[in-house]
Structures are given as structure tokens and as C-alpha cells.
Amino acid sequence: MPDKKDSHEHHHDLIPHLSPNIIHDPSAGTSGIIAGELAANERSLISQANLKSHSYGSIAPSDESTLAAAEENYAIDDPHGGYALPRAQLYTVVSCLFMASYLAALDATVVTTLLSLIASELHAVQNISWIATAYLLSSAAFQPIFGKISDIFGRRALLLGCSLLFGIGCMICVTDSLWWLVFGRFVTGIGGSGLTSIGTMTMSDLIPLRDRGLYQGLANIFFGLGSASGGIVGGLVADTLGWKWVFALQVPLALIVGLAIFFNLKLPAGSPGLGMHGEDIRQKLKRVDFLGSFCLISSLMLFLTAASMGGREIAYSSNSFLGLILSSFVLISAFVYVEAYVSAEPIIPIELLGNRTVLASSLTNWFYTMAVFTTLFYIPIYFTSVMSLTASQNGLRLVPNFLGVSCGSVGAGYYMKRTGKYYKLAVFSGILSILGVVKITLLTPQTPVWQQFILLIPSGLGYAAILTVTLLALIAAAPMKFQACTTSIQYTFRSTGSTLGVSIASAIFSNIVLQQLTRNVNAVVSDPKKAAKIIAKALDSTSYVNDAPEYVKGAIRSSYDAGCKGAFYFALLTIILGFVSSLFMREHKLHTSINRD
Numbered sequence: 001m002p003d004k005k006d007s008h009e010h011h012h013d014l015i016p017h018l019s020p021n022i023i024h025d026p027s028a029g030t031s032g033i034i035a036g037e038l039a040a041n042e043r044s045l046i047s048q049a050n051l052k053s054h055s056y057g058s059i060a061p062s063d064e065s066t067l068a069a070a071e072e073n074y075a076i077d078d079p080h081g082g083y084a085l086p087r088a089q090l091y092t093v094v095s096c097l098f099m100a101s102y103l104a105a106l107d108a109t110v111v112t113t114l115l116s117l118i119a120s121e122l123h124a125v126q127n128i129s130w131i132a133t134a135y136l137l138s139s140a141a142f143q144p145i146f147g148k149i150s151d152i153f154g155r156r157a158l159l160l161g162c163s164l165l166f167g168i169g170c171m172i173c174v175t176d177s178l179w180w181l182v183f184g185r186f187v188t189g190i191g192g193s194g195l196t197s198i199g200t201m202t203m204s205d206l207i208p209l210r211d212r213g214l215y216q217g218l219a220n221i222f223f224g225l226g227s228a229s230g231g232i233v234g235g236l237v238a239d240t241l242g243w244k245w246v247f248a249l250q251v252p253l254a255l256i257v258g259l260a261i262f263f264n265l266k267l268p269a270g271s272p273g274l275g276m277h278g279e280d281i282r283q284k285l286k287r288v289d290f291l292g293s294f295c296l297i298s299s300l301m302l303f304l305t306a307a308s309m310g311g312r313e314i315a316y317s318s319n320s321f322l323g324l325i326l327s328s329f330v331l332i333s334a335f336v337y338v339e340a341y342v343s344a345e346p347i348i349p350i351e352l353l354g355n356r357t358v359l360a361s362s363l364t365n366w367f368y369t370m371a372v373f374t375t376l377f378y379i380p381i382y383f384t385s386v387m388s389l390t391a392s393q394n395g396l397r398l399v400p401n402f403l404g405v406s407c408g409s410v411g412a413g414y415y416m417k418r419t420g421k422y423y424k425l426a427v428f429s430g431i432l433s434i435l436g437v438v439k440i441t442l443l444t445p446q447t448p449v450w451q452q453f454i455l456l457i458p459s460g461l462g463y464a465a466i467l468t469v470t471l472l473a474l475i476a477a478a479p480m481k482f483q484a485c486t487t488s489i490q491y492t493f494r495s496t497g498s499t500l501g502v503s504i505a506s507a508i509f510s511n512i513v514l515q516q517l518t519r520n521v522n523a524v525v526s527d528p529k530k531a532a533k534i535i536a537k538a539l540d541s542t543s544y545v546n547d548a549p550e551y552v553k554g555a556i557r558s559s560y561d562a563g564c565k566g567a568f569y570f571a572l573l574t575i576i577l578g579f580v581s582s583l584f585m586r587e588h589k590l591h592t593s594i595n596r597d
Contacts, residue, residue, distance in 0.1 A: 082208045082211075082592055082593040082594060083206060083207060083208065083594060084205060084206045084207075084267060084268055084271055084594045085206055085266075085267075085268075089264050089266075090206055090207075092260060092264045093202070093206065093260070093261065093264050093265050094203060094206070094215065096256075096257050096260040096261055096264070097199035097200075097202060097203060097219070098218065098219060098222040099222075099253070099256075099257055100159075100163070100195035100196070100199050100257045101195065101196050101199055101200075101219055101222050101223045101226065102222045102223065102225060102226040103166070103192070103195065103226065103250060103253055103254065103257070104139075104166075104192035104193070104195045104196045104223075104226065105196075105222075105223045105224070105225075105226025105227040105230070106226035106227070106229060106230045106233060106250075107135060107166075107170075107188055107192055107230070107250065108135060108136060108139065108192070108226075108227065108230065109226075109227050109228075109230030109231055109234075110230040110231070110233060110234040110246055111131055111132050111135075111185075111230075111234060111246075112132070112230065112231040112234065113231045113232075113234050113235040113238070114234050114235070114238055114243050114246065115128050115131055115132065116128070117238060117243055118131060118181070118243055119131070121243075122176065122177070122178045122181070124178040127178060127182075129309075129313065130178075130182045131178075131181060131182060131185060132185075133305075133308055133309075134182045134183070134185040134186040134189065135185040135186065135188055135189040135192070136189065136304075136308075137186070137189065137301060137304055137305065137308075138185075138186045138187075138189030138190045138193070139189040139190070139192055139193040140193070140300060140304055140495045140496070140499070141297050141300040141301045141304065142189070142190050142193050142194070142297060143193040143194075143196075143197045143491055143495055144296060144300070144347070144348065144488050144491050144492040144495065145293045145296065145297065145347055145488070146158065146193070146194050146197045146198050146201075147197070147201060147485065147488040147491070148288075148289065148345075148346075148347045148348075148485065148488065149288065150198050150201060150273075150275070151272065151275065151276075152275055152276050152284050152287050152288060153275050153276075153284060154273065154274050154275030155198055155201060155202045155205060155265065155267070155273040155274075155275075156261060156262070156265045156266075156267075156273075157275065158194060158198050159194070159195065159198050159199065159202065159258070159261045159265070160258050160261060160262060161194070162190070162191045162192075162193075162194030162195045162198060163191065163195065163254050163255070163257050163258030163261065164191070164254075164258065165187055165188070165190055165191030165194070166188055166191030166192055166195060166250075166254045167191075167250075167251045167254035167255055167258075168187060168191075169184050169185065169186070169187035169188030169189070169190070169191055170184070170188055170247040170248065170250045170251050170254065171184070171247075171248070171251055172184030172187060172188075173185060173188065173244075173247035174244045174247055174248050184247070191254075195257070196223070197491065199219075200216070200219065201273070202265065202273060203215055203216070203219070204475060204483070205267060205271055205272065205273035205594075206267075206594070207594070208591055208592050208593050208594050209472060209475060209476055209589075209590040209591045209592075210416070210417055210420060210590045210591060210592045211417055211592075212413075212471075212472060212475065212590075213412055213413030213414075213415075213416040213417065213422075213468045213469075213471070213472050214410065214413035214414055214416075214417050215413070216409065216413055216468050216471055217406075217409035217410035217411070217412065217413035217414075217464075217468055218409075218410065218413075220405065220406070220409035220410075220464060220467070220468075221406045221409065221410070224402055224405055224406065228402055233246075234246050237249065272480060272481065272483075287345050289338075289339075289343045289345055289346055289347040291338050291342065291343065292335055292338045292339050292342075292343050292346055292347045292348075293347050295331050295332070295334045295335035295338055296331075296332075296335045296347065296348070296492075298331050299328045299329075299331035299332040299335060300328075300492075300495075300496070302324050302325075302327050302328040302331065303324070303325070303328040303332075303496065304496070304499055305324055306321055306324035306325050306328065307499045307500060307503040308499060308503070310503060310507075311503075311506060311507065311510060316507065336350060346485075347488065348485060348488045348489055348492065349482075349485050352478070352482065352485055352486050352489060353489065355477060355478065355486065356584055356585075356586060357473055357474065357477035357584075357585045357586050357588070358474060358477060358478065358486045358489060358490070359584075360581050360582065360583075360584035360585045361470040361473050361474045361477075361490055361582075361585055362489055362490040362492075362493040362494075363493065363577075363578070363581035364426075364466065364470050364578050364579075364581040364582040364585070365466075365467070365470055365490060365493055365494040365497065365578075366493040366494060366496075366497040366578070367497070367574045367575065367577040367578030367581060368433065368463055368466055368467075368497075368574075368575060368578040369494050369497030369498050369501060370497050370498070370500060370501025370502075370504070370571070370574040370578075371433075371437060371459075371501065371571040371572070371574040371575035371578065372433075372459060372460070372463045372571075372575075373497075373498040373501050373502050374501050374502055374505040374567055374568075374570060374571040374574070375437065375440055375456065375459060375568065375571050376398075376401075376456075377502050377505070377567075378505065378509065378564050378567040378568065379397075379398075379440065379443075379455065379456065379564075380394050380398065381509075381542055381560070381564060382443060382560070382561070382564040383397060383452075384542045384543065385542040385543075385545055385556075385557065385560035385564075386445060386557050386560050386561045386564065387445050388545065388546055396453075397452050397453055397455070398456065400453055400454055400456065400457055401456035401457065401460045402460075403457070404456065404457035404458070404460035404461040404464070405460045405461070405463070405464040406464070407461055407464075408429070408460065408461035408462065408463065408464030408465040408468075409464040409465070409467065409468050411461075411465065412425060412429070412464070412465035412468040412469055413468055416468075416469075416472055416590060420589070420590045421587065421590075422469045422472055422473060422587070422590070423585065423586075423587040425465065425469055426465075426466060426469045426470070426473075426582045426585065427582070427583070429461075429462040429463075429465035429466050429469065430462065430466065430575075430578070430579035430582055431462075431579070432458050432459075432461065432462040432465075433458065433459050433462030433463055433466065433575055433578075433579070434572070434575055434576060434579055435458055436456070436457070436458030436459030436460075436461075436462060437459050437568070437571050437572045437575050438572065439455065439458065440455060440456075440459070440568050440571070441565065441568040441569060441572055443455065443568075459575075466578075466582065470490070470582070470585070472590060473585050473586075473588060474486055474490055476588035476589060476590055476591075477585075477586070477588050501570075501571075501574060504570065505567040505570050505571070506567075508563075508566045508567055508570055509563040509564065509566055509567045510563070512559075512562050512563040512566040513539065513559050513560060513562070513563035514535075514539065516558065516559035516562045516563065517535045517538055517539065517555070517556065517559040518535060520555035520556075520558060520559055521534050521535050521538070521552055521555050521556070521559075523555070524551055524552055524555055525552065534548065534549075534552055534556075538556045538559070542560065544556070545557055545560070
């Protein structure tokens with residue numbers, strides 16, 4: 001963490017503890033990417049002719065014979081009551097996928113209570129942030145490519161590989177070297193991102209659309225439990241066995257997941273999850289879009305590094321920050337060119353954005369994720385800096401949000417299972433989310449305690465429902481053989497939404513707080529040097545308001561109040577944009593069989 005400055009001028013760019021780290025998007029791990037079902041014998045995955053001629057399964061108008069002909073090669077012989085596996089085998093696989101999702105989410109947050117302990121033991125306090133950032137960077141950057149790769153090599157092979165990577169990464173973390181620990185976290189992040197994204201794809205290979213949302217809601221609960229319990233589990237294990245056991249104990253769990261997948265995930269003939277048939281490893285490798293993958297992963301890595309460290313380790317006005325942003329832009333431009341004109345089998349076909357529902361659902365998730373993660377990040381700051389709540393009081397007020405998210409996910413899935421519809425649900429969920437964020441913008445220290453506890457429930461419930469709705473809309477909108485490509489697009493939007501949203505909100509918050517502190521503190525402190533020191537301390541820690549001289553506490557609290565409100569209004573703007581985007585989705589048929597009968 002940078003040293004405090006005697007002057008406040010540098011804090012405009014560097015506010016160490018308030019600028020966001022990469023926040024793992026739980027939606028991205030569970031709802032963000034679904035089954036990629038591609039033709040086993042087609043070399044060209046997509047063409048303008050296919051896109052223009054295909055009806056995308058819309059309810060009306062549609063040509064059912066054309067739709068049936070387009071997907072007849074993807075029928076599964078004798079599906080088990082509409083599912084791809086017998087019930088006992090299905091439940092075993094799904095349970096393992098839930099466990100994999102829980103592990104990946106837990107590993108994203110398990111170090112939150114261990115950072116200071118690990119950094120002190122390894123004498124690496126200055127590089128402490130990399131222990132958490134390495135996992136989140138690799139997790140977000142690699143997830144968009146798993147859809148296409150699993151379509152080539154098959155879901156089971158990729159799940160086994162990701163389980164192995166996850167376990168190896170955890171083993172590497174049992175070390176006395178900081179940089180080996182960082183490398184281990186990076187490897188674990190790749191494995192964890194694959195477990196969540198490919199696991200979600202696999203569920204779509206197994207479960208018909210009509211029931212898919214309900215299973216996704218359950219998956220969201222497990223992922224949420226993993227995220228919520230990471231810090232607690234990490235602290236308990238570290239206190240009893242030592243911090244290295246936090247990583248070591250995850251190895252056998254990853255092994256159990258891998259073994260269960262190996263023995264039970266045996267997809268029937270005709271399933272797109274089996275990968276490319278009749279080709280050896282060399283032929284399959286030739287299908288991989290290595291150049292496009294490199295450009296996409298590199299661009300996301302640079303972008304996420306800039307977003308997570310900008311204003312903290314790297315000043316917004318510095319050449320390093322500008323260089324990261326420029327390089328990311330160049331690489332993403334190169335990726336678009338490669339996908340559109342170079343690659344025979346692009347990892348993410350750009351043409352698919354011509355599908356209205358694909359584009360609308362992607363933008364919906366992008367804007368909603370920006371809004372929700374902004375509120376999740378800045379409401380605790382408001383409670384701490386403006387209302388002077390303790391960490392435990394703050395945490396208790398966030399617990400009901402998990403209840404709202406769980407009810408929203410499962411409730412949306414159950415509604416779609418019963419009705420086979422989702423458009424009206426998307427509209428209702430959007431209105432509920434907007435009203436929830438409006439209520440957040442009206443938060444004051446005088447807000448009744450009971451309202452503080454339920455503050456996040458409306459937006460959390462609406463957001464969780466939207467995630468499930470857009471997931472089903474996306475799957476139903478695209479032909480089976482294009483599902484991985486379309487959902488990779490959505491996944492890319494969502495995986496960047498949380499980081500970009502919190503980063504923009506952080507810039508808004510930082511500028512407002514600096515301006516307000518400069519004006520308010522100088523109004524009550526006549527000595528410029530003393531005022532500058534108070535401002536620097538207030539910028540450096542939200543808890544300083546409790547230790548500050550009594551005569552400046554009001555000035556500091558009002559400054560933080562204004563900064564948080566700026567972030568809340570940004571969240572309101574983005575969630576309205578998300579709602580408008582959702583209105584452009586079309587209603588599609590939710591089939592009751594894995595064969596879309």
C-alpha cells in the first residue's frame with residue numbers, strides 16, 4: 001500500500017483502500033455461460049447464410065419444419081423423460097457440478113481473511129494484493145474461451161482437465177514463496193473458471209429448457225454459499241491448522257469432483273457435449289482458434305489489471321495505466337478482426353451479435369452487473385463511513401441479500417418451468433430492480449434499522465431473476481449448434497461488467513469525495529497544513545472518521561455521503577440501461593425435452 005502523502009493532491013489518482021480490486025461476479029460463474037452445442041461433423045461453425053436463414057426458434061412467426069431440419073442432427077436417442085441421463089446418474093453429475101461451483105466460488109474469497117497473515121509470514125506486505133488478484137484475473141480472462149474448446153474436445157475431458165488444474169494450483173499454493181503462491185492462485189483460477197462455466201454448459205446438455213432455470217437457480221445458491229463462506233472457512237482453517245491447509249484441503253475435494261465426473265458423465269450418442277467425433281488430437285488442435293484466444297485473453301488480462309489496480313497501485317493519469325488501456329484496446333480490435341476475417345472457426349463469432357436476443361441479453365447482463373456490484377461495494381462503505389457501523393453490524397445488513405438472490409434465482413426458474421414464458425418476468429424483475437436501486441439512492445443515516453436490513457433484497461432478487469431469465473432466453477434464441485458461441489459473447493460482457501462498473505463508480509466516488517473534503521474540511525480548519533493532513537487521512541481510511549477531531553467529523557461524513565450517492569446514481573443509470581436493453585429480447589419457446597420437442 002502506498003505511503004500517505006502530506007498533501008492531498010495525489011489522492012485524486014491514488015486512494016489505496018477504496019479503489020476496487022477485481023470483484024468476482026457470481027453470476028458469471030453460474031448463469032453466465034451455457035451449453036455450447038456444435039455440429040460434430042461441421043467444419044464451418046457459422047456463416048452469414050445460416051444466421052440470416054435460421055428462425056432462432058422464435059414462437060411467432062416461425063417455420064417449425066425449418067427449425068426441425070436445422071437441428072435434426074442433434075437429436076439424442078431415447079432421452080430419459082426429456083433428460084439426457086437416467087435420474088440417478090443425472091443427480092450425481094449435477095451434485096458434483098454444484099460442488100465444483102461451490103469450490104470455485106469459495107476459492108475466490110477464501111483468502112480475504114488470510115491476506116495479512118500470509119503477507120506477514122512471507123514478508124510480502126507490499127505485494128499483498130496479488131494473492132487475491134491472480135485468481136480473479138485468470139478466472140475472468142479464461143472463461144470466455146471454454147465454450148468453443150469444450151465443443152471440440154468434449155465437456156467431460158475439459159471438466160477433468162479443469163479439476164486437475166484446480167487441484168494442482170491448490171498444491172502449488174502450499175509454498176513459502178510469494179510468487180509461487182501467486183502462480184498457484186493463477187493456475188487455480190483457470191481451473192475454477194472452467195469448473196463453473198463448463199459445468200453450467202454441461203447442465204444444459206443434460207436438462208431440457210423448461211426445467212433449466214430451476215436447476216440454474218439451485219446452482220446460484222451453491223455459488224453464493226461458496227462466495228459467502230470463503231472468508232469464514234479460510235479463517236477457521238487457518239486458526240486451527242494453518243493457512244497452507246486452506247489450499248491443501250481443497251485438493252481431495254477437486255479430486256472427488258473429477259472422479260465422479262469421469263465415472264458418471266457419459267452423455268448419450270448425439271449429444272453436442274461429446275465434442276468432435278472421428279478426429280484425433282492433432283485434428284482437434286487444428287480447430288482451436290489460438291490467435292483469437294490469445295488476443296481475447298491478453299486483452300481481458302490487461303483491461304482487468306488496469307480496472308482493478310487503477311487508482312490504487314497505478315494512478316489513473318500515469319503512463320502505465322494509459323498503456324494498459326491502449327494495449328487492451330489494440331488487442332480487442334485485433335481479436336474482432338481475427339474473428340471476423342481470419343479464423344475459420346472463431347472462438348466468438350462476431351456475426352452472432354446480429355441476433356437481437358443475443359445482443360439484448362448480453363447488454364442486459366452487462367449493465368445490471370455494473371449496477372448491482374456497485375451497490376454491493378459502496379453500501380458497506382456508506383454504512384462504515386457515514387453511519388459509523390462496525391464490521392459485524394455491516395456484515396449482518398448484507399446477509400438478507402443472499403436470501404433475495406436465492407429466492408430470485410429459484411423463483412424465476414420455477415415460474416418458467418410452470419409457464420414456459422419469461423418476457424413478462426424480465427419486465428417485472430427489471431422494475432423491481434430499479435425500485436430497489438432508487439431506494440438505495442435515498443439511504444440516509446436516519447433510515448430505520450429494519451429498512452437497512454432489507455435494503456438490498458429488491459435489487460438482489462430482481463438481478464438474480466434477470467440472470468436466470470437471460471440465460472434461458474439466450475439458449476432458446478440460438479440453434480443448438482451455436483449455443484456455446486452465443487453464450488461466450490454474453491459471458492464476456494458479464495465478466496467485464498462487474499469490474500468495469502465498480503471501477504467507474506470508484507472514479508466517480510473518489511473525485512466527489514476529494515472535492516467535498518477539500519471544501520468542507522478547509523471550511524472548518526483554518527490551518528492549510530493541518531487541513532491537508534486531515535484530508536489525507538480521511539482519504540486513506542473510511543474508519544478515520546471515528547478517530548478524527550470532533551469538529552471535522554461532520555465534514556468528513558458529509559463528504560463520504562456525497563461520494564457514495566454519486567456511485568449510487570451511477571448504479572441507477574446503469575440498471576435503467578439494463579432494463580431498456582432487456583425490452584429488446586424476444587419470447588422464445590422453452591422446450592420440455594433435451595431434443596427440443
